[in-house]
Amino acid sequence: MNAIRxxxxxxxASADYVAKFAQVPVACVSDVMLRTEAAGPRLRPMHxxxxxxxxxxxxxxxxxxxxxxxKAIDLAQPGDVIVIDAGGELTNALMGEMMLAYCxxxxxxxxxxxxxxxxxxxxxxxxxxxxxAGITHRGPYKNGPGSLNVPIAIDGMIxxxxxxxxxxxxxxxxxxxxxxxxxxADASKKAATEAxxxxxxxxxxxxxxxxxxxxxxxxxxxxxxxxx
Numbered sequence: 410m411n412a413i414r415x416x417x418x419x420x421x422a423s424a425d426y427v428a429k430f431a432q433v434p435v436a437c438v439s440d441v442m443l444r445t446e447a448a449g450p451r452l453r454p455m456h457x458x459x460x461x462x463x464x465x466x467x468x469x470x471x472x473x474x475x476x477x478x479x480k481a482i483d484l485a486q487p488g489d490v491i492v493i494d495a496g497g498e499l500t501n502a503l504m505g506e507m508m509l510a511y512c513x514x515x516x517x518x519x520x521x522x523x524x525x526x527x528x529x530x531x532x533x534x535x536x537x538x539x540x541x542a543g544i545t546h547r548g549p550y551k552n553g554p555g556s557l558n559v560p561i562a563i564d565g566m567i568x569x570x571x572x573x574x575x576x577x578x579x580x581x582x583x584x585x586x587x588x589x590x591x592x593x594a595d596a597s598k599k600a601a602t603e604a605x606x607x608x609x610x611x612x613x614x615x616x617x618x619x620x621x622x623x624x625x626x627x628x629x630x631x632x633x634x635x636x637x
Contacts, residue, residue, distance in 0.1 A: 411553075436579050438584065449565075452581055454577075470503075472501070494561035509531070522540070566582075
């Protein structure tokens, strides 16, 4: 008999962390995680705009098949992000208007699909967060197999059930559950520093003296500067 694993997350990023991380740009989170974590450039926002932030409810499924995705929609909790690893294959759409409307009605924080979606005009017209690797009109199969709430990897970024998934216009990043406190402290500090720097630029207070680090970097790298 073929077995499928229908597991539950053993822990979830708290609503408090969800609310706090939702205010921090993904780029700042990525920077303080040493720029090593990313779900790849193919996974782009397909929706009308807005931040995705919530604990991961992971789905591992065969490319082009959404049987396990349907089961995930039945079992996930409001606030969860359905994160689907379908191998990035784009021949068949994993989800479309009907499933995504039901996800929104169920109160999920969004959907991430390492695969294709369809009904893209509907998705583009709505704020419900949807990230996907591509678009195709060809529909999915419903045969399985697959598993729920097992660790998955998307372009090298490991996502475990309950980890915090964050997305904005720049893309996606996943923060491991055990690193939430440290990453938030560092990322929020960086975001505040960048906000002050931007204010200084716009007000004219940021001048040549603040750019000395460029020439210092040249010198530290041992470059010989040639101007003609």
